[in-house]
Amino acid sequence: MKESSPLNLYKQLPQTNCKECGEETCMAFAAGLIDRSKKVEECKPLVKEAKYAKKLAALKSIIAPELKMVLIGEGEKQVKVGGEDVMYRHQMTFFNKPPFAYDVSDNMDEAKLVERVKKISTWKKFYIGKWESVEMIAVRSVTDDPAKFAACVKKVMENSDFPLILCSFNPAVLKAGLEVAAKARPLIYAANKDNWKEVAQLAFDYKVPVTLSVPFDLDALKSMVVTFAEMGLTDLILDPGTSPNGKMLQQSMLNFIKLRRAAVEEAQRDIAYPVMALPINAWMTTEDPVRAAYWESVLTAAFVIRGGAIMIKHSLEAYSMMPDMHLRFNIFTDPRKPVQVKPGIYKVGNPGAESPVFVTTNFALTYYTVESDIASNGIDAYILCINTDGIGVQASVAGGQLNPTKIKDASTEADFKWEGQKYPALVLPGMAAKFSGELEDLFGGKAKIMVGPEDSGRIVGWMKDFWPPK
Amino acid sequence: MAEKISLTDLNKTLSEMNVQSLEGVTIEGDVEIELDTGAGGVGPLFAYYFGQEAAKIALQLINFAKAVGYPVENLMQPVAVAQAIAPAPKDIAAAAAAVPAFKVASALASSKFSVGMDKTWRFPIQEVTIGATKADGGSRGHVVKLGGEKAMPFFPDAAMPHAPKITMDVFDMPIGMAKAVKMHYEDVMNDPAEWAKKSVKQFGADLITVHLISTDPLLKDTPPQEAVKVVENVLQAVDVPICIGGSGNPEKDPILLKKAAEVCQGERVLIASANLNMDWEMIGKACVDNGHVCLAWTQLEINSQKELNRKLMKVAGVPRESIVMDPTTAALAYGLDFAYTNMERIRLGALKGDEELTFPMSSGTTNAWGVREAWMVKSPNKQDSDWGDRMLRGPIWEILTGYTLAMAGVDIFMMMHPLAVAYVHEITQSLMGRIEAKTPDTANWLKMGV
Numbered sequence: 013m014k015e016s017s018p019l020n021l022y023k024q025l026p027q028t029n030c031k032e033c034g035e036e037t038c039m040a041f042a043a044g045l046i047d048r049s050k051k052v053e054e055c056k057p058l059v060k061e062a063k064y065a066k067k068l069a070a071l072k073s074i075i076a077p078e079l080k081m082v083l084i085g086e087g088e089k090q091v092k093v094g095g096e097d098v099m100y101r102h103q104m105t106f107f108n109k110p111p112f113a114y115d116v117s118d119n120m121d122e123a124k125l126v127e128r129v130k131k132i133s134t135w136k137k138f139y140i141g142k143w144e145s146v147e148m149i150a151v152r153s154v155t156d157d158p159a160k161f162a163a164c165v166k167k168v169m170e171n172s173d174f175p176l177i178l179c180s181f182n183p184a185v186l187k188a189g190l191e192v193a194a195k196a197r198p199l200i201y202a203a204n205k206d207n208w209k210e211v212a213q214l215a216f217d218y219k220v221p222v223t224l225s226v227p228f229d230l231d232a233l234k235s236m237v238v239t240f241a242e243m244g245l246t247d248l249i250l251d252p253g254t255s256p257n258g259k260m261l262q263q264s265m266l267n268f269i270k271l272r273r274a275a276v277e278e279a280q281r282d283i284a285y286p287v288m289a290l291p292i293n294a295w296m297t298t299e300d301p302v303r304a305a306y307w308e309s310v311l312t313a314a315f316v317i318r319g320g321a322i323m324i325k326h327s328l329e330a331y332s333m334m335p336d337m338h339l340r341f342n343i344f345t346d347p348r349k350p351v352q353v354k355p356g357i358y359k360v361g362n363p364g365a366e367s368p369v370f371v372t373t374n375f376a377l378t379y380y381t382v383e384s385d386i387a388s389n390g391i392d393a394y395i396l397c398i399n400t401d402g403i404g405v406q407a408s409v410a411g412g413q414l415n416p417t418k419i420k421d422a423s424t425e426a427d428f429k430w431e432g433q434k435y436p437a438l439v440l441p442g443m444a445a446k447f448s449g450e451l452e453d454l455f456g457g458k459a460k461i462m463v464g465p466e467d468s469g470r471i472v473g474w475m476k477d478f479w480p481p482k
Numbered sequence: 483m484a485e486k487i488s489l490t491d492l493n494k495t496l497s498e499m500n501v502q503s504l505e506g507v508t509i510e511g512d513v514e515i516e517l518d519t520g521a522g523g524v525g526p527l528f529a530y531y532f533g534q535e536a537a538k539i540a541l542q543l544i545n546f547a548k549a550v551g552y553p554v555e556n557l558m559q560p561v562a563v564a565q566a567i568a569p570a571p572k573d574i575a576a577a578a579a580a581v582p583a584f585k586v587a588s589a590l591a592s593s594k595f596s597v598g599m600d601k602t603w604r605f606p607i608q609e610v611t612i613g614a615t616k617a618d619g620g621s622r623g624h625v626v627k628l629g630g631e632k633a634m635p636f637f638p639d640a641a642m643p644h645a646p647k648i649t650m651d652v653f654d655m656p657i658g659m660a661k662a663v664k665m666h667y668e669d670v671m672n673d674p675a676e677w678a679k680k681s682v683k684q685f686g687a688d689l690i691t692v693h694l695i696s697t698d699p700l701l702k703d704t705p706p707q708e709a710v711k712v713v714e715n716v717l718q719a720v721d722v723p724i725c726i727g728g729s730g731n732p733e734k735d736p737i738l739l740k741k742a743a744e745v746c747q748g749e750r751v752l753i754a755s756a757n758l759n760m761d762w763e764m765i766g767k768a769c770v771d772n773g774h775v776c777l778a779w780t781q782l783e784i785n786s787q788k789e790l791n792r793k794l795m796k797v798a799g800v801p802r803e804s805i806v807m808d809p810t811t812a813a814l815a816y817g818l819d820f821a822y823t824n825m826e827r828i829r830l831g832a833l834k835g836d837e838e839l840t841f842p843m844s845s846g847t848t849n850a851w852g853v854r855e856a857w858m859v860k861s862p863n864k865q866d867s868d869w870g871d872r873m874l875r876g877p878i879w880e881i882l883t884g885y886t887l888a889m890a891g892v893d894i895f896m897m898m899h900p901l902a903v904a905y906v907h908e909i910t911q912s913l914m915g916r917i918e919a920k921t922p923d924t925a926n927w928l929k930m931g932v
Contacts, residue, residue, distance in 0.1 A: 137866050138865065152927075154931075156929075213586055231594050231595050235591050243585070255921050259917070262915040266636075269636075280597070283595060295930060306878055309881070313886055317889045324927075330869050335814060342819040
């Protein structure tokens, strides 16, 4: 959406201030549409009443994202691809993190295939109060045999409900896969200069989104996009070519930047479709699996940062998935929302009179890390979360946002009943050890001050050595 | 169940009239008509012809009934029949014209792609030279140039004049390190000069940073006078430009760095660093007096960075060509989003002409090793998938932290792991088009054997 004034959106609203959307006024709702915190559908009268049909259509057209959003899959696991409005994340935020599709192929024996599918589907890591996981599976046809491909797709679907990318340049193979999977709305990969007519027919017949693969030639890519759009096929994903190395890698990066710029800065709607990156191509450059996985991560980072809207990847090693997932999380975190936790006292597990009270800051990353380290190890405890303006322990100790008075005040405000505790003890983060003396004085004997480990990952060991206090 | 017949078949059996055929329509049993419309739904055109066909059948049936003597006229509303076979109403005809049946194009359209440049980028980043050769009164084998960019890194608007540089960390006393890092430095940990040599010769460091951390009152409290001897040794051992870092102690660093600046007079080192919470003026002036470059360090806040840069220029008199900024590196998974966006905003602001921000940037990429995912043996969270081999997890953590910030505009990276140094070099050089390699046919990924 190029529109930045709520006033122009307000013109298309009922202007009745009915409050059904939860906002006090239609103007406030309009402002919510601008920053995309509100959706048109939340204005019930506009959607329901026939007299607003024209306004609804006008509004929808104004607020459509600059980069088209394409939906892949059905139901809960459906992924949103594209739908971006800005070039740089601080200009608003990036909305839809690029789904990672990990590959399987139709020449794998069944046991290996099922094992890989399960690994892809169950991988998870805890991070800032959420679980990170994979979103998609890409099925490659290595055999070029429609029957084998169909059987492989079927097996994958029996073992996972992830949205799929069906990958082959052979229309017969794609068709066989679609016969099995079309109802789940997979993405097909890909139409190219040789097969585009057949693949267009498939995309129409099965009503699925389609990738247009035209490497290293933006004129030819645009020509194909325009051709498909004219046929009425607009659920398109673009593959402008991901070179894994050499000068062509620079070319790939330039093309990604140009496509994103054309879409969001120049409003070139005829090319404003989500772009696919293929970090998996790193595996064509080397026999060394560590080198391939490292380079795949580097390519992933490159295109997560500059315009990749969906990716096909290969390495399931922890040393690939962890950094790649975290990087994507970081880049797609909404910079408008402070990553803070509400200060106060929190219960982890079922704490009681014999449980310790750990102190930490309200920086979300710190808080959730401490919480998960306590919870996942089955420890029952309280966490006293201090308002440090969302700054972590080390920095807030240095900067003064975490200090003894604040900790004492937080305990008082939370109205924590120290007298009910068998071992009234407050456990400081190891990095705040220097506060212990002053805190002892402030608490005046109501609670003992203990010094915990420097990293909350070591709370388990600390509990063994120091809890209950002697 | 009655046998299915198509509407057209029915029509044919009732009439000798030529009617347009309709595919995919079946009449089941007595009353149910099932439309096999495909996933496309019923288009207006289809609906219209279907209605017409049905009306024709009705007419046939009426005639048939009449012929056998049944008084049909009494039952039928002639008006309704007339309407059903009337020409399509205007709006339906228009809709039908607007949604033509799917037809594959006969040839690709011919279209040209073009996109403009960012016209708001009108000011280049200041070029800064670190190091001085004999000709300039120093003893370095070469100098390193930073800055000079006219666009965001690796963008099509303007080529970067200089590749990002990497300065490798050397400490003046053994320090705790992650296992994956330590294995590369165990043999030189007690000898900063040898450490520097190894980093340059074996690991390809562009520069060396000597961190005089032993001066920290909580560590060895080494007096500045004594600490700077290590710098002299390193200058003897290697001929690359160097950077000098303190311990971070706000009372002692200004005194230490001033001493270091004096000892290195003429070498044009990067003094790391001046910070708003210490005597930045003393450090800035020491840089001016001895011809060095000053690293201006702030904590993830663009306005503080502007304030410090302004003070260094206006109060301490540091010339523009002698300032590099360190806006703080928060590592991957530990605030990288803040560091990235802060730097990206700084660089964009500079290109648009904010003169308090038009300086090269530095990143303390080694911070990546502070993140638990980089060094911990296994996850403290029991529900996490296995964290795998930490010896391989650590280096990639440093690589991605550095590389991400390269995309935001960092010109010089302070790094530790040799593999991380090599990868950050390779990707940044690749994106500048400086690496020749045979590019595989990218269509082949579909069938590769991994």
